Each structure stands twice: as C-alpha cells, then as structure tokens.
Amino acid sequence: MTYRRLDVVVHLVTVMRGGLFAVLMAFAFVFSGCVSPSVDTLSMLEDDDSEQTNEPCNGLLILCQRTYDNVTFPETHNAFSTHQDGIYYPASNHQTGLDAQWDAGMRAFMIDTHYETLGDERVDSVRLCHGDDDRGFSPCTYGNVDSVSWLSNLQGKMDEHPRDVVTLLVENYVQPDHLLAVFEQANLYEKVYIHTLNSPWPTLLEMIDQGTNLVVFWEQNSDASHPWIHDFLTHSWTTNFAEENTEDMTCDLLRGDVEQEVFHMNNWLRGPLGLSDPSRGDEANDVGFLVQRATECWQQHGKRPTFIAVDWWEDGDVVAAALAINQLESVSS
DSSP: OOTGGGHHHHHHHHHOOSTTHHHHHHHHHHHHTSEEEOOOHHHHHSOTTSOGGGSOBTTBGGGTTSBGGGSOEEEETTTTOBTTTTOOTTSOSBSSOHHHHHHHTOOEEEEEEEESSTTOOOGGGEEEOSSOSTTSSOGGGGOOEEHHHHHHHHHHHHHHOTTOOEEEEEEEOSOHHHHHHHHHHTTOGGGBOOOOTTSOOOBHHHHHHTTOOEEEEESSOOOTTOTTEEEHHHHEEEOOOOBSSGGGOOOOOOEEOTTSSEEEEEOOBBOGGGOBOGGGHHHHTOHHHHHHHHHHHHHHHTSOOSEEEESSTTSSOHHHHHHHHHTEEEEOO
16 A cells, blocks of 8 residues: 555544544545445434444444454553653653643553552552662652542543443552552452453453453553553554664564554554653554554454554644544455
8 A cells, every 4th residue: 555545544534533433434445445444334324323332432433343353453552651640751652641632632551550669559549650769769759640530530531432342451569469559449349341362352342341441551560469450562562663663663572462453553653762752643643544554454464453552642743543444344555
C-alpha cells in the first residue's frame, strides 16, 4: 500500500466520525484497490430498535463481534504524566490528562506505579510517577498523581460508557497486593477480564456483556496469585520505541512473545537526552503516517496492531488513525 493511496481515507477520517462516514470509507478503500471493506453498512443503517447488538462497541458496530486481539485501540504512553496533572517536561509526555484523552477516544493507557517515597511501602503511598527507582530516590519527586483518584476517574468513565473495552499497561514498582488494593479502592477490580495464556480472546461484546471490559497488563513476571494482571511479555509483545526519526520505526519485535496475537505498536520519537520529543508530535502522530505504518505491521505479522501508543497525543490524530485501521478487514501489498 502506498502513502498516496491513503489520502482519501485520511481526509475522511479526520473530518467525519459517524453517519455516512462508514459507507464513504468503504467506497474509498474499494476504489483504491488496496484493502477489502469491512464496514457493515446495512447494520449501521438499520433502525436503532432492531437489536441491542446494534449498539456500537468502542464506537463501531463492527467491533462488537471482533475479538479483543483483532481491534486496534489508541493508547497514551504515560497517560498520567501530563502538564495538566502537574508533571512538566522533561518528565511529562502529554499536555492534557485523562478527561481530555477519554473524551477524544483514547481507550488504552500506560501508567507507572511507584511508592511516593522509597522505603515507605504502604498502599496509601502508591502514586503514578514517571521514571524508575534506580537513581536511589523515587521518581515521584518529579511530580506524581494519586493512583486511587486517577483510577477512580477511569472507573467513572467506564460506568458512563459501558460499551467500551479499556486496557491498562502498568509499569509496576509496588507490591502486587498493593496494586490490587488500589484497584479495589477505585472499584475497578470487579471489571477486570482474566485471560488464559494461549486461549482465544473473547469478542468485545462478550467482554461487555460479562461486565469484564477492563484488561490489565504489567511489565513484570507472571504472578500466579494475581492472574488478573497479565504478564506483558508472555501475553503480548511490543515494537521498539523512542526512535530518532520516523523512518527508523519498524514493526520488528523488541520484547515479548511474537507468537501472541496482542501487540503494541509503539510510536513516539526521542529528543534530547533520549527523552520524548515534544516538538515532533505532529510528525509522529500524523494520521497518514500512522495508518501507513499500522498497515505495514499488519502485512508483516498477519494481524492489525492491537495498540497504537503515542506521546503528545494532542498532536496529529491517533484516534482517527485507529478508526481507519478498524474499518479494514484485510490489507494487501
């Protein structure tokens, strides 16, 4: 697929989010000759009172019958690390926080859990902070967000939007029991879906109907006493991240099990000192580039990326890119 062939769909995605959008998307791709349409236009045009399954899942009817691993979710890297949350560059990754991210359509979030002070390992001191503990002091020094408050906010949004499946990827530096405790305090644990390794993933509608529409991964080893937290490196895999230029981005495996169906297409650039570059969000998050790269990853691995993870989400439009990828049934070279 060429970048030029995506021009029509990119324009449609960025200016239209509903109604005849799906029909026009389908025609645009058919005439481009590079994909097969997947939009169920008849169902989308039926009366609203036909069946409950005609209610969209994650914004699209066609996603209800798709399995979790066959959906592309827009994702914010270090979702809590924002200027709005009082965390500033170089520790920040976005301008605006969870409210704006959710309203725009983000449904997957990377977060980091730390103790506010090293050595003070209490549930009450669990915070969302950006960094690691290797420097001998907590990265919460650079700014932190109350974990229960942030997760409770997410819980409220999920209650208001019960037809959406949500994912959290946790870079965890706290005791697993303490992580469980903050999820329980936020009333999120009851929504968690538990996946058995190497078993088929359910459809979004099945997860929604069962009330288990939250998937949690973490970047630690498996823990048999906490099966609700899926080991990121055994249940999924990831591409490289923080390249110097967009042309350096590939779809090759960085970490994890490439045989797994779920994978993160990391998509942010590094700037000075290897930190996330806030000056090139428009370049990295350009809709055409994201769709082009996602289709290349799809061609290479035989499946669409499960997540498109970005920094500076306000630049470009990762939500529109994920929407375009979700409209496709297949891609060809």
